[in-house]
Amino acid sequence: MNDTVDCDIRQSLDRISSQMRRDYSESLRELNLYVGQDNLLYRLWLGDGITQMQISEHLKCEPPTVTNMVKSLEQNGFIYRKRDEQDARVMRIFLTDKGKELEQPIEVKWKQQQEKLLKSILPEERLLLRRLLKEMESNLC
Amino acid sequence: MNDTVDCDIRQSLDRISSQMRRDYSESLRELNLYVGQDNLLYRLWLGDGITQMQISEHLKCEPPTVTNMVKSLEQNGFIYRKRDEQDARVMRIFLTDKGKELEQPIEVKWKQQQEKLLKSILPEERLLLRRLLKEMESNLC
DNA sequence: AAAGTATTTTTAGCGAACTAACTATAACAT
DNA sequence: ATGTTATAGTTAGTTCGCTAAAAATACTTT
DSSP states (O other), X not given: OHHHHHHHHHHHHHHHHHHHHHHHHHHHHTTTOOTTHHHHHHHHHTOOOEEHHHHHHHHTOOXXXXXXXXXXXXXXXXXXXXXXXXXXXXEEEEEOHXXXXXXXXXXXXXXXXXXXXXXXXXXXXXXXXXXHHHXXXXXXX | OHHXXXXXXXXXXXXXXXHHHHHXXXXXXXXXXXXXXXXXXXXXXXXXXXEHHHXXXXXXXXXXXXXHHHHHHHHTTSEXXXXXSSOTTOEEEEEOHHHHTTHHHHHHHHHHHXXXXXXXXXXXXXXXXXXXXXXXXXXXO
16 A cells, blocks of 8 residues: 555655656756766866865766766866876866856856756745655665 | 755755666666666556557556567566567567566565555655655646 | 785676667567 | 558667776875
8 A cells, every 4th residue: 555655755755756757867968967067067167176086976976887978078178187297196176168168058067957947846845845755765774 | 045945955866866767777787687677567467468569558668678678588588579460560568477477576575675665754744745646647647 | 014904996707777779579551 | 453652670870877997197105
């Protein structure tokens, strides 16, 4: 009985996240970006020159994933890599001008996606929803 | 102001879905399955002998994705493919015994994942949450 | 100083999901 | 009957994300 409700929640979350990913992926193609790369850039807008290890921790993904994302972003001219002078193992990642210019357009896309997702949901409900999502987040840790 | 709340919701959903995927992926490895394959099998438990096109529509993914998933599931002996007798373009997909046997173990995994995700959330809240998620789902269509 | 250990990144190889382009078959139209 | 169009599926090539294993550098310990 309650299992059905809970299972709907799991499946629903699954459908929402895949649909969001699909939608958003398409939308990002207009900026010549792939899904996930916007999150990496977002971290750099907060402050660049950080290491791949730090990016990996922030994005909660494994180091090889960062290597590949960084390679793709570098090839497309959004970032550049510089070896650390103190520690030759470390690569520090910086934004190019082209990478800096994406900040505004991506924020616009984020707001569009938010509004599409939440359009029928009232402000009080949004607050409640956020609380429940945060709880689920910590349940997963 | 409200943008911050909404943005948290988008990001929160994003973090939950990646964490769920990561967790779940690991858990499915015990059954020798990859993430997403359980949804394909679930559709077959409802009734097999359907075409790849129907699977593609049900899973809301593109035909090449189905080709690859089906190939992998066939190689691991969970399903088999049979060309349609009326229409030689069509492939019909059937469960093997090994595939049928996964139904119970996967339901167990689903319930485990649900419970992990929702453990701190009360029944009334779950009902509300489900309603809000369903709304978001239709907002995305 | 040399050997062993730890850290950061890369390489290789897997599946998911995508698009674009292709093959094979079927259906329709002239 | 032949040519065009539509449908089903596959192939090739991309990125994301993973694990396992390797390479390069730094640190520690003897």
